[in-house]
Amino acid sequence: MTEKATPSPEAIKAWARLMRVSRQLMESAEEALKAAGLPPLAWYDVLHELAEAGEGGLRPFQLIERTLFAQYNISRLLARLEADGLVEKLPVADDGRGQTIRVTASGRETRRQMWAVYGRSIAELVGAKLSADELTMVSALLGRLRLPPAGD
Amino acid sequence: MTEKATPSPEAIKAWARLMRVSRQLMESAEEALKAAGLPPLAWYDVLHELAEAGEGGLRPFQLIERTLFAQYNISRLLARLEADGLVEKLPVADDGRGQTIRVTASGRETRRQMWAVYGRSIAELVGAKLSADELTMVSALLGRLRLPPAGD
DNA sequence: TCCATATAGATGCAAATGCATTAACTTTGG
DNA sequence: CCAAAGTTAATGCATTTGCATCTATATGGA
Known part of the structure; x- marks a missing residue:
């Protein structure tokens, strides 16, 4: 009953700003990486998660949870990262289906270079x-827009 | 000299929230459209601009300015919209290179249906x-993150 | 134990995107 | 009036994404 079918002008404006600004900034960051001859942001996200995970590495499905990338997307991204020697795929003992992904030294170095930019x-x-203070406020407000873990 | 190479923790957090939340929300809206059997958001953006422009229509390069899509992207998107009968391309009198894009009745109707969702x-x-109030604050803060028109 | 079902990850194929280039004009400057 | 430079929009080709499906393994009951 409290469901509104039509958003308020304030909601529309906030939405428009959010979409437009996030796109602009993302593209801007992407551009800077490209200009520096570095891989795209998606690579950074994965390398970052793997670096945080440490020696234990992560299973692909854990990367999916953390990064919000689609399954097939991760699958291919990892293939590219492996081809570039930035990560390695290890078989996992107790589950014959899966693999553990670990960042290599080269991967850490690439991440470092990307972070500089x-x-x-x-x-x-x-x-x-x-x-x-304003940044903290932005984080807090946006935090309240996060979606509940899964609507399944 | 006031340039900082390394962002503050607050900046990093705000950035991360911005990127993650905007992506989540965008995907969520996209999903709702798809579930309703409607075209993707990009189509809405263009139809919306054209509807606002009225009978005079818009030139493709004007759409590029307003929507931030890349030139080739607009070119192909318009081709698809035209194929679906949602827009029409008219030659423009005083510039033989260009065309004016006008939304059709069918295009307006599709936009209306999309807006419902x-x-x-x-x-x-x-x-x-x-x-x-919070929404207004979000808009104001994000507004300060907009990029200057063009760094060319 | 064996089958039905669920989960992890890869992949074929179609559609969309990015990049560079091209074609068709316009404008400007001599 | 003409040549050089600029603008507008389209397009060929490679890469990436999306979707559906597929293979392989794991798990949970009868």
Whole structure:
């Protein structure tokens, strides 16, 4: 009953801003990486998760949970990363279907190089535009827009 | 000199939230459209701009400015829209290169149907989560992150 | 134990995207 | 008036995405 079919003007505006700004910023960061001859952002996301996971690595399905990429997307992304020597696939003992993905030294190095560029983009695109308090407020507000884990 | 190479933790968090939430919400809205048997969001953006432009229509390059799509992207999207009878391409009198794109009655109807679903998504995904004041605050903060028109 | 069902990950094929280039004009400057 | 440069839009080709399906293994009952 509290469901509204038509959004308020404030909601429409916030939505439009969110979509437009996030796209602009993403493209801007992507551009900076490309200009530096580095791989796209998607690679960073995966390398980042794997780096955080450490020696134990992660199963592909865990990467899917963490990154929100589609299953086939991860599957192929990992194939590319492996072909580039940035990750390695290890068989997993107690589950013959699966594999464990671990970042290689080369993968860590690539991530480091990407962060030098990506981090600068973040600093310039958001860090330089809003105060720490404002950034915290943005995070808090956006946090309330997150979707519940799964509507299944 | 005021350039920071490394972003603050607040900036990183805000960035991460922005990217993740915008992607989630976008996908959610996209999903709702697909479930209703309607075309993707990109089509809505174009139909919306054209509907606002009225009888005069818009030139493709104007659509590019307004929607931020790449040139080749618009070119092909318009081809698809035309094939579906949602827009029509008219030669433009004073410039033999160009064309004017005008939305058809069918295009307006499709946009209307899409808005029924899309608007509901916006209402549920953001309108129901934050107050009007909070939404206004989000818009204002995000507004400060917009990129200057063109760094060319 | 054996079968039905579920889960992990890969893949064939169609559609969409990105990139570079091209074709068809317009505009500008001499 | 003409040549050079700029603009508008389309397109060939490679890469990526999306969808559905498929293979292989695991699990949970009868």
